[in-house]
Amino acid sequence: MKSVLLIGQSNMAGRGFLHEVKTICDERIFMLRNGRWQMMAEPIHFDRAVAGVGPAASFAEAWCNGNPGETIGLIPCAEGGSSLDEWSQDGILFRHAVCEAKFAMENSELIAILWHQGENDSHSGKYKEYYQKLAQMVKALRNELEAENIPFLIGGLGDYLGKTAFGANCTEYQQVNQELYRYAEENGACCYVTGKDLYANPDGIHMNAESQRRFGLRYYEAHRTGHHVEEPLPDERERVEALYKKEYTASEKRYLALEKFTSGKMSFEAVMKELM
Numbered sequence: 001m002k003s004v005l006l007i008g009q010s011n012m013a014g015r016g017f018l019h020e021v022k023t024i025c026d027e028r029i030f031m032l033r034n035g036r037w038q039m040m041a042e043p044i045h046f047d048r049a050v051a052g053v054g055p056a057a058s059f060a061e062a063w064c065n066g067n068p069g070e071t072i073g074l075i076p077c078a079e080g081g082s083s084l085d086e087w088s089q090d091g092i093l094f095r096h097a098v099c100e101a102k103f104a105m106e107n108s109e110l111i112a113i114l115w116h117q118g119e120n121d122s123h124s125g126k127y128k129e130y131y132q133k134l135a136q137m138v139k140a141l142r143n144e145l146e147a148e149n150i151p152f153l154i155g156g157l158g159d160y161l162g163k164t165a166f167g168a169n170c171t172e173y174q175q176v177n178q179e180l181y182r183y184a185e186e187n188g189a190c191c192y193v194t195g196k197d198l199y200a201n202p203d204g205i206h207m208n209a210e211s212q213r214r215f216g217l218r219y220y221e222a223h224r225t226g227h228h229v230e231e232p233l234p235d236e237r238e239r240v241e242a243l244y245k246k247e248y249t250a251s252e253k254r255y256l257a258l259e260k261f262t263s264g265k266m267s268f269e270a271v272m273k274e275l276m
Helices: 056-066 092-104 126-145 165-169 173-186 209-225 236-243 250-262 268-275
Strands: 002-008 029-033 036-039 072-076 109-116 152-155 190-193
Touching: 002 056, 002 092, 029 056, 029 092, 056 072, 056 209, 056 236, 072 092, 092 126, 109 209, 126 173, 152 173, 152 209, 173 190, 190 209, 209 236, 250 268
Parallel strands: 002 072, 002 109, 029 072, 109 152, 152 190
Antiparallel strands: 029 036
């Protein structure tokens, strides 16, 4: 199995509303939970009760389409509201991510680290120290995981920030993006993934579910090509729709039926018919 480490703050953890997009269900995609690889279901993260759609599911589904017969596991370690300082080498979030990744690497091969963070550092001139702090964190992470050449994929902040609601305070998001891009440009095994033309929930700070689906495809494209993704992908929305056209296997149908039953969306009789 291949594996991917997910780190950063809430837009990596995911706050997209689950009911706004179609389900991605694939028996070849797993997530690490309670020390076990379980078949992926969203929300992948449980950093908050409001966790929802992030970029990881569409990234993983696109990866599966490009790697027939292989499996992939997601290692969710993002923490909503976290600043870059909280990801320092001696911090709990860093240590937790390292522990989870090392545990996952006992029976998987780490192929990528997905990073999205910066909203919490988009004010009060914090961008001036962002590059240095990010560099220290990435170097320490690579050393701990012996992952010098593993792609480190950096997601840019959305250009909806700095305008309304909770996102209004993120007035320096463009400066943070400049530092994120500069780091990706100046360091090996690192790609920048643009946040252009993505849209927010009504809170003005979290990407909506549809944008997260597209964002995940951009992350995958950066991983596949080894190059920055500086503009939205051509036919991005059509590519997302193509992900939903996958026919479910028998085990995937059973998994979805049980999920609906346990959440009160399907009767016992209906789920038993599906299981049979």
